[in-house]
Amino acid sequence: MNWVGRAIERFEDPALLRGEGRFTADVAIGARVVRFLRSPVAAGRITRLAPPPEMPAGALFVTAADMPEVGAIRPMLHRFSYRAVEQPVLPRDRVHFVGQPVAAIVAASAELAEDLVELATLEIADETAVADFDDALAPGAPTVHAVAPGNVVVEGFVRQEGVDAALAGAHHVETFAFRSRRQNATPLEGRGGCAGYDRATGRVRLTASTQMPHMLRTGIAELLGMPEADLQVVAPDVGGGFGQKMSLFPEYAVLVWLARRHRRDFAWIEDRNENLIASAHSRDQRHVVRAAFDAAGRILALEADILANVGAFSCYPTTCAVEPLMAFAEYPGPYKVPLYGARARGVLTHTCPMAPYRGVSRPVITFGMERLMDRAAAALGLDAAEIRRRNLVDNFPYRTATGMTLDDATYVEAMEEAVRLADIPAFRARQAAARAEGRLLGLGLSVFNERTGYGTPAFAARSMGIVPGYEVVDIAMTPQGEVEARIGASPHGQGTRTTLAQVIADRLGLAPDQVRIVHGDTDRTPYGWGTFASRNAVISGGACQAAADKLAERLKRAAAVVLQTTAEQVMLRDGHAVGPHDASIAISALAQQVHQRSDLFGEYNLAESASYDPPGTFSNACHLAVVEVDAETGGVAILRYLVVEDAGRILNPMIADGQVRGGIAQGIANALYEEIVHAPDGNILTGTLADYIPPTSAEIPAIEIHHLETISEATATGAKGLGEGGSIGAPAAVANAISDALAHLGVDIAEIPATPPRIRALIRAAEAKARA
Amino acid sequence: MAAMKPAAFDYHAPATLAGALDLLRGEEARVLAGGQSLVPTMAFRMARPGILVDINRIPALAYAEKRDGALAIGALARHAWFETPRAGGPLGRLLAAVVRHVAHAPIRTRGTFCGSLAHADAASEWCATVLALGGRMRCASATGTREVAAEEWFQGVFTTALQPGEMLTEVRLPLLGPDWRYGFAEFSRRAGDFALAMAVAVLRVEGGVVRQARIALGGIGGTPVLAKEAALALIGAAPTDAVIATAAETAAACCDPQEDIHAPAEYRRDLVRAMTRRALRQALAA
Known part of the structure; x- marks a missing residue:
């Protein structure tokens, strides 16, 4: 029986549904409470920093002056254009964004710690802040860091020969300038950590809400100058990460420092305000994208000018280049683009640092390409599907203008299926009838590919100082015959304990519930990179499969001894090792014998290890949204949302669909709702969930999901990653649908989120123009 | 680790209105009814009451019924009560239509009608409704009671005619005839x-x-x-x-x-x- 491909229920869920999950805040009970005194201004010099006049017994006030031995966070990118910005754990003299931690305050309770934060003294001589890239790039703008004069921290430039000629001689040139506003990933559980000190060993156990326990351990040990072996990092249940929890944050270093210095347990559990202002932001970008088309609507050349506001510091380990340079490298997406030119700049500002968020730059470039395609279609008199049909890559492998190889996929097929399911001619009739009644309906397409499951070759190409990518799995069978697989990746809601158990079970002839996936503990798992970049099913899955195959060989050799045959003659199925003539032994009995009668076998345990480091594979999808726009309020209702997704072999369809749905919800948030807003002085105006507004279940429509399964030849399991696709495709689909609904008014969406006031302002301007 | 982070306060839960009014004479005293606005603002430390007077143990305040030709709504009438009409004719139907827009179901089971009027958020559905209906607010203190008309009630952002030491004990809405x-x-x-x-x-x-x-x-x-x-x-x-x-x-x-x-x-x-x-x-x- 094959377990892969079946929608078995998640092993993770019963505890979570009963409220018996164990999150960092559950572990933190009893620890001293840490709160951070944070900068109220975006830029300035600290002139006075002092503890409250009266400190209760046991209270602590910790500043940079207390930790002179602690280093700065300094992620590296080995590119000529990269300026290596340093982020102090706690600043000595200057603050660089509102919310930056300046001092740690420790008390016996959260209320008391909050009191002390209010009573501490922090005086800052304000300096002129730059919050937006236009301000940061203006001549004479304040310099955020001296190491990056002009505030450009990283730059990429490419212009293939022939781009200029193609643009000059094209039948049609379509230009699209747009703005993507800043977002926060907003996991249900914020960041948090509890550093426990073991007086017997001198080791610190940091329980943290993180996606990358091994990297966090390496980063903190380096910062504190401590032996890495004296630090254990545990990621317990993690309530969502979405990329926000894959960076090294100063707060964690402070917790470990406190535990070592004071030989006690210290915990910090972020509140929602801290998460919104001081964790990590993303997607604050502006692009101008331009394409040359021939008379048949085929792209001849593409050029893009990419600006990304990366905030005040560079995130570790991915660096602040992750947004601008991903947009730079992947702009053409699933389209045949023969010639390409681009310039990408990461701009420093006095704002919360940027870090990866589900999809990283791909929601933004997909928005750019898909809106550009619709606009070009209108200009060339083609319909939206037809212009895509003429440009989508349909012959694989395809080498892109930026040097990537697109493996077998279904760009055209996925779109055709979505268009067929939506019955566009029938929709156009409904749209016309509705418009006659004054109702505005629109339909939008979004076609994209998603680079997933990539190992060290892809990361090395980014020139990161630290090159993530591989995963190692240690697998062992207990004497009772259960399998333990220890993975370096660290799930935070993906159902990995279930899907990887399915992969392993199939290779060993066991049931998934006989397989335990051990993760999220640096003491118990091999060094690995974590769970991000749509990599876990592909890379941990491939390593699990390889490790299980090696274990299967061990079991077959042992079974051959018992069954008096050769290993080649043994099959593992239904919990048994089966030899010729149906002679068999239960795998559990075999495991017991190998451990307890090793004298008979010459095998001393049932443990294996395997690694996996694939080149990467591209999944793809077509999203299709139908919306109704209320012209009087600018409000948008999503009437239908359908997805045709190809993520290769689907390990567990229920979990795959959950990933798609969750991603689309965040993509719809990106399209219509969520926006971090700053005042010009860098103060942040969206510090609560009353002002930063993630949509709820009431705003997210039912989502129809259809799968195509192009089994990947680039991955061991045939699976492709799909964690980010939902968030990548949705903004463009929704924006194209709104633009379609308002096309007769000449309204076109070029800024997300497309909020009701923005849509209303576009309609008002269009009406005024029509009157004039 | 406790999740609440308000500034320190004294807490009382009197059993009678007189007891509550006596406590409200205290410095920086605030009434706690449903707590759906007050408690979050306390957690953010935007509200710092010195004394919290919890009125939830005063059953005499839990009513919404016809009295003297009006709908009288006591200080412990929860939003959710109005989901089924509490008065005959158009008034009951109006309140039932409006209440569906008041926050979410869990909030409606705790939050109170009078609490919304006392909190006076400019975007409160009940505040606009009471103003449209020309309701009257009954304010009680240890020294007496008085009535304030809706037109005089709303004085500014989160500010009403309610004086220190007073409690909004009842809102009266005129019944609406069939036309x-x-x-x-x-x-x-x-x-x-x-x-x-x-x-x-x-x-x-x-x-x-x-x-x-x-x-x-x-x-x-x-x-x-x-x-x-x-x-x-x-x-x-x-x-x-x-x-x-x-x-x-x-x-x-x-x-x-x-x-x-x-x-x-x-x-x-x-x-x-x-x-x-x-x-x-x-x-x-x-």
């Missing part, structure tokens, strides 16, 4: 959010002509306001689409909407026009 019509419309970003603009219209129509009209707007400034000019545009007229459009345009032209990160003033004016028109259409639909 009264009502409409309610609001626009909010998410279901249950505070609205960016709302309109409540209450009209008496006799012989096909509007005889009385009150329109209250909420969510557009520091307090709910009456759209008096818009109401005047309706009185004496047969409510045609053109008359409704004129009234809506008048409401938009005469209001003074505020600007914040969610809505420029011009946008709020657009919403006032749209919501007024929708509320009036609803009220005047056959």
